Amino acid sequence: MKPFRYERANSLASACASASEPTAKFIAGGTNLLDLMKLQIETPAHLVDINALPLGGIEETAENGLRIGALVTNSALAADMSVRRRYPLLSQAILAGASGQLRNKATTGGNLLQRTRCPYFYDTTKPCNKRAPGSGCAALHGLNRMNAVLGVSDNCIAAHPSDMAVAMTALEARVETIAQDGATRTIPIDALYRAPGDTPNIETVLAPGELIRSVVLPPPPAGRQIYRKVRDRASYAFALVSVAAIVAHDNNRVQAARVAFGGLSYKPWRSADAEESLSGATLARASYDAAGAAALKIAHGYGHNDFKIPLARRTLRAALTEATGTI
Amino acid sequence: MRIKPRQYLASLIRQLDHITVYLALNLGIAVEKILPFLSLLSRRHFLGTAGAVTLAMASRQVSAEAVAEPGSRHDVVLTVNGWRRSLDLDARVTLLDVLREHLGLTGTKKGCDQGQCGACTVIVNGQRINSCLTLAVMHAGDEITTIEGLEEGGNLHPMQAAFVRHDGLQCGYCTPGQICSAVALLAEHNAGWPSYATADVATAPSLTDAEIAERMSGNICRCSAYPNIVAAIRDVAAGGRT
Secondary structure, three states: OOOOEEEEOOOHHHHHHHOOOOOEEEEOOOOOHHHHHHOOOOOOOEEEEOOOOOOOOEEEOOOOOEEEEOOOEHHHHHHOHHHHHHOHHHHHHHHOOOOHHHHHHOEHHHHHOOOOOOHHHHOOOOOEOOOOOOOOEOOOOOOOOOOOOEOOEOOEOOOOOOOHHHHHHHOOOEEEEEOOOOOEEEEEHHHOEOOOOOOOOOOEOOOOOOEEEEEEEOOOOOOEEEEEEEOOOOOOOOOOEEEEEEEEEOOOEEEEEEEEEEOOEOOOEEOHHHHHHHOOOEOOHHHHHHHHHHHHOOOOOOOOOOOHHHHHHHHHHHHHHHHHOOO | OOOOHHHHHHHHHHHHHHHHHHHHHHHOOOHHHHHHHOOHHHHHHHHHHHHHHHHHHHHHHHHHHHOOOOOOEEEEEEEEOOEEEEEEEEOOOEHHHHHHHHOOOOOOOOOOOOOOOOOOEEEEOOEEEEHHHOEHHHHOOOEEEOHHHOOEOOEOOHHHHHHHHOOOOOOOOOHHHHHHHHHHHHHHHHOOOOOOOOOOOOOOOOOOHHHHHHHOOOOOOOOOOHHHHHHHHHHHHOOOOO
16 A cells, blocks of 8 residues: 555545545545555545544435435445335345445445446556556456446446445435535536546546535435346345336336436446336336336447346346336 | 353453553563563463564564655554554554554454455444454544454353354354454344345344345355354354353
């Protein structure tokens, strides 16, 4: 690990000011950052520990939603009774990720900002535009089984690894931040992540020193919430494909549906095409397959990950079948 | 719990030895030099770890020279197994390395050093975490419990006893992490936490074997002692013998 200056921030203002230097990083749970620092993929000269800041707690909002502090651990969020009763999708998604030990440290803000687990991002002997801009993408023609099939570019085909963020995307969460000058803003979670394009090293719209304070969940939409994850092991593995689905239906038809995929793109992939296809559709396998076809219409495989496209369609079908209680 | 006089005496002697070692480490005296002042009980133990301790002191000097960056060393007070330890630490040192190399608590194991195997699991403020993925400087004021701190008055913790009874190990390398994880798992379950194996996350599930397996998935056992590990945890959860 490269040497760094360590500072325990005691106010939001000082934290944002300290972290606005280009070589500075916030640290909260540290479960991803420290791993990357050991491998010298991340080499911050200055670590700003935000654990003493008042960014904990889960509270109800005026609109009857929830405000989740950025420092709320994944464990605490998944175990929170109002989350379990009203946003079971979020609980399920968090519990589908990592291990008990990691969830006890990992935070809400940190989970959103975790880096890809693309093997070439981790292998410092290989080109990677995300790690070393301009060096190329070794995954493009490499072992890209875990990589993305939607919304990426030839400069980077890394997939976002979070489960939590997939559920939050389906729930239309909003990310609240504070900047160095004290300015606050609210970013819809779907607009937090930047497409790789020519600059895959820039992953979010956050400015240097801009800190996630909280994540706001609007009141949950009507309908059954399902998180379905497909992975190589029964537990403790990143998703090959995951689906967050919220489906409201009557006896015959889908009234409204929300669909977001994990493991397919640089961000949780909300599919307006699938949702449109499902709106008013009959509760039948053909409808779910049509939604899957619509969602993956523009998908592009890179060889080893071609299987993700049919797997995503089938996972969506399974999630919708479960959500609607139909066969 | 009734404590037998002989066990009490042994525990007292061990505590005196710990104080001696603690003072020596803080005064920069190598453990080998104070061995004659330790009881026979502890001498063997510290002879075993003396190499590691000396190595740790040497590496502290090396890293101090290598680090030109100002402010990268910190005075930190850690509370480990009820003992307050004052340490002068490089900010880069993980909690795992402090436990093993600075405090001589080698019960906690380094497996993958990247949060995947769970061998380094310790309990911090009642919650299990991977000590390899956290900086020691971030734990000032925290209550840290390692495998060495689970015993109660010279007796094995019920979970340690259950692992022995059910033969929940083969080589034993992952065992300290498994046991710390299992102890914290029961607390999580008692608090009503759901898991991925819970059909309805709004309910508090009973601790079935499937629940135990899912909740222990952060601890890998290459010898695959899983059935016996699950049996040991099931036994303690059901109020088994202590």
